[in-house]
Amino acid sequence: MKIKHLFRRKTLTVEQRIKRRNIISFAGFAVLYAGIYGSWRWLYNAPEEVAGITGGARKPLRAALNKTELAFRKVFDPKHLVKTYPASMGAKEVRQNGDIGIDTAPGPDWELLVTKQSGQELHISLNDLKALPKTDITFDFKCIEGWEQISHWAGVKFSDFIMHYHLEDHAKMQYVGLSTPDENYYVGIDMPSAMHPQTLLCYEMNGQPLPVENGYPLRLIIPVKYGVKHLKRIGSMVFSNERPPDYWAEQGYDYYTGL
Amino acid sequence: MKTIKEKHSLAMRWFHWINFPLLTIMIWSGILIYWASPMLPILFPEWFYKLFNIPFRLAEGMAFHFLFMWFFIINGVMYVLYTLVSGEWRELVPNRHSFKEAWLVLLHDLHIRKTIPPQKKYNAAQRIAYSAIILMGIGSFITGLAIYKPVQFNWLCWLCGGYYAARIEHFLLTIGYVLFFVIHIVQVILAGWNNFRSVISGFEVTEQP
Numbered sequence A: 001m002k003i004k005h006l007f008r009r010k011t012l013t014v015e016q017r018i019k020r021r022n023i024i025s026f027a028g029f030a031v032l033y034a035g036i037y038g039s040w041r042w043l044y045n046a047p048e049e050v051a052g053i054t055g056g057a058r059k060p061l062r063a064a065l066n067k068t069e070l071a072f073r074k075v076f077d078p079k080h081l082v083k084t085y086p087a088s089m090g091a092k093e094v095r096q097n098g099d100i101g102i103d104t105a106p107g108p109d110w111e112l113l114v115t116k117q118s119g120q121e122l123h124i125s126l127n128d129l130k131a132l133p134k135t136d137i138t139f140d141f142k143c144i145e146g147w148e149q150i151s152h153w154a155g156v157k158f159s160d161f162i163m164h165y166h167l168e169d170h171a172k173m174q175y176v177g178l179s180t181p182d183e184n185y186y187v188g189i190d191m192p193s194a195m196h197p198q199t200l201l202c203y204e205m206n207g208q209p210l211p212v213e214n215g216y217p218l219r220l221i222i223p224v225k226y227g228v229k230h231l232k233r234i235g236s237m238v239f240s241n242e243r244p245p246d247y248w249a250e251q252g253y254d255y256y257t258g259l
Numbered sequence B: 001m002k003t004i005k006e007k008h009s010l011a012m013r014w015f016h017w018i019n020f021p022l023l024t025i026m027i028w029s030g031i032l033i034y035w036a037s038p039m040l041p042i043l044f045p046e047w048f049y050k051l052f053n054i055p056f057r058l059a060e061g062m063a064f065h066f067l068f069m070w071f072f073i074i075n076g077v078m079y080v081l082y083t084l085v086s087g088e089w090r091e092l093v094p095n096r097h098s099f100k101e102a103w104l105v106l107l108h109d110l111h112i113r114k115t116i117p118p119q120k121k122y123n124a125a126q127r128i129a130y131s132a133i134i135l136m137g138i139g140s141f142i143t144g145l146a147i148y149k150p151v152q153f154n155w156l157c158w159l160c161g162g163y164y165a166a167r168i169e170h171f172l173l174t175i176g177y178v179l180f181f182v183i184h185i186v187q188v189i190l191a192g193w194n195n196f197r198s199v200i201s202g203f204e205v206t207e208q209p
Helices: A014-044 A059-073 A126-130 A158-164 B010-034 B046-051 B058-086 B098-109 B124-148 B154-159 B163-191 B193-201
Strands: A112-115 A121-124 A135-142 A148-157 A175-179 A186-190 A200-205 A219-221 A236-240 B002-006 B203-207
Touching (some): A014 B002, A014 B193, A014 B203, A059 B058, A135 A200, A158 A200, B124 B163
16 A cells, blocks of 8 residues: 555545554554653663762753752741650650761860851850750651651750851851761751751750760751751851752752752 | 544543653652662562662662652643543543442453443443542652652641651552553453554444444
């Protein structure tokens, strides 16, 4: 059968019409699925992003993660709180998933180093922080792996800390960056999440000073993020309008990871 | 004499065949995520994970899942809107006879009964199955959003019975899709070529005396 007959409607018998429509629809189907398959191959084999603040993800997927972040940032509301529980429900055996940046003994002369935009440094001791109003929270800690655990923490509200040290101008910047003293683990936090009323600079767990493996002397507790952002043993704090380095974002994870 | 009987609109075929790869990618990337902290460790043995190269791909799984969720949802929403606007929902949503009829269809398919109730475009069992799968899709969307943003959508999380419950539900719905798929394929094979072709070409061929 010649191709041109396919398109000559008038003279077609039922048999011919069936054949014609079969060919057209199956050809269309084949083109659609070839396109889908080709797109998938393109995406799956897409080159990895250039390692920088983020890394380890396929380029188009990183772009999608960043776009998705923008969409979900619009629904972020500091009035949306994580569910809290009575302190007595906090786990006694608190799970901890990693010791990157805290695998050496903590130094006896620890202080929190805050570098201001002017270059001025604040050196803040644990006792300085303990002198500030204390806030505690018992919430469902969520790991990016999927597990969760109700646990009880206490410390200084991040927003209280900002006010006490007159860092309000700095809190107008986009990000805060935190790092362990050895700089082996570091996180970047968008400011709205850092200033969320349930974000703590935490020094107690279950009413006791933090155990070393849970971040002694000071860790971040940020219930609007997965555990990967709850940096243990905070050594330094910086403020920036650019994304500060983030350990897991360099390894293919979403930078934002907001809950 | 053979006649052409129109069956599935182009839109229906489009939604169906776009959904298939999207759902496949969602399930695959979902397993990459699930592996990191399985709730039902007995379900997938080691060899299963190895066979499909699942382990240690959490970041990758999340990146795929959170891209394709958009397409999956858009396609699903468009499909539902289409059935509503076109009126095709009337052929899809079960009516008050459907549950009794579906039982008779089931008995027939299992070769327990010889006769089958008179059929329209979709039989009663299909109406129930094809409507249930949409409700399941809505369930996956709600439980997924509850897991994805449990603080911003804490009311959704509450609605699902909490974070852990939402994860279980999200997972069980996925198992439901796989079971649906298996039965669907068996039925398609049993129904034969004419039926299968109609989902690609849109028409069936009937013999008129």
